[in-house]
Amino acid sequence: MNTYLLSDLLNSSLFSAEKLSDKPLSTIKQSAQKSAIKKGIPNPTKEDWKYINLYKHIHTSFQLAELPLHNTMKVDSKISAIVFLNGHYSSTLSKNINKNVDIEVLDDISLPESFNTLVNTKDNPFVDINTSLFNHGIHVNCHPGEDISIQIHHFIGNSHDSQPLLCNPRLFISVQENAKVELLESYTIHGKHHIINEIIELDVHPNSSIDYTVNQTSLEENYLFYGHYSTIKTKAISTIHIVNAGTAFTRNEINASLVEQHAEANIYGAILTKKNEFIDNHTVVNHIAPHCESNELFKHILHDESTIVFNGKIFVFKDAQKTNAYQSNKSLLLSDNATLNTKPQLEIFADDVKCSHGATSGALDSDQLFYLISRGIPENIAKTLLMKAFMNEIIDDIPNEDLKESIDVLISHYLTRL
DSSP states (O other): OOEEOGGGTTOHHHHTTSOOOSSHHHHHHHHHHHHHHHHOSOOTTSGGGTTOOHHHHOOSOEEEOOOOSSOOOOOOOSSEEEEEETTEEEEEEEEOOOTTEEEEEOSTTTOOTTTTTSOOOTTOHHHHHHHHHOOSOEEEEEOTTOEEEEEEEEEEOSSTTOOOEEEOOEEEEEEOTTOEEEEEEEEEEOSSOOEEEEEEEEEEOTTOEEEEEEEEOSOEEEEEEEEEEEEEOTTOEEEEEEEEESEEEEEEEEEEEEOSTTOEEEEEEEEEEOTTOEEEEEEEEEEOSSSOEEEEEEEEEEOTTOEEEEEEEEEEOTTOTTEEEEEEEEEEEOOTTOEEEEEEEEEEOOSSEEEEEEEEEEOOOHHHHHHHHHTTOOHHHHHHHHHHHHHHHHHTTOSOHHHHHHHHHHHHHHHHTO
């Protein structure tokens, strides 16, 4: 199997691994290939990539991932479990699929009408790379009027010494009218230096709701490009929680478009970094219709020589009167060598709106720390308590109690090692 470097990602020889035709999906893939090659690998001259030198972070060779012919993976889930192996949907390992959920492999026949229209490809070739290279992507259709819980689990790498892989998971999720969906996404990775380039398109229909939690806490020495693009219709609510701790490199791009009246988007992030980890979060909320609401809160804890980037944008279109939009990011810097780059942005073209944004950063509160220590609490435990309290505003909002507890334990363990 051929191996590639980052500089080869937009090489036509990599794309030639895919056999193309004039059928609908192949046409989309060919267009994406041309778009990716035209953009090139992003560099700091691009505004949305100004703090990232990808060649510095990703310098190992990789192979284009294939679906393993044999695997020993086991999935333990009491709810609907959708499984991806090396970025390919596995119908064999997926289990307990709810009768109110339809899963179709994305092909020329089953492409949703709006497939590949929700994504934002401006200056981001990784969306195009996913579109051109994904295989065994799926359309998950949640039936109207139903309460549905789904777990999406990614297994990456065939063994602990697995050759680094480029994986391209692709999902299109439809939440039909009046449905209530709870979705949990997580990763199990063997080996290191894998590149996971994942794209989610989410179509949220009227009067429905989805709470989508992404657990990015076990990625370790791997690289994640995560794109989550949603369209939210009248009286629908979309909420996403992202928890990231212990990842070599992550680029999260979260876009939400409120396209009909009384829609709501909520975006929350709990991000913890140490050593020389690099996490880049880009969010865009498009208020296109009037009478819509968005809430966004990211909290960061940085240690050692780690770096966090937060770039949050809210666009309020001309017709989006009576918009209510809130955005905030708050950061604790535990080291003089940690780096935080934050850029909250508002662009408002309507005149009857209520919008606010802000960013704060600093060290642990010395008065609070002194108070706890004076009550006999050891300093390291006191610091952990303060950091947990700082993050609890995000974690307490996660609806799934089991996941909330496991993330709470993981964060506690993570913080005690700082």
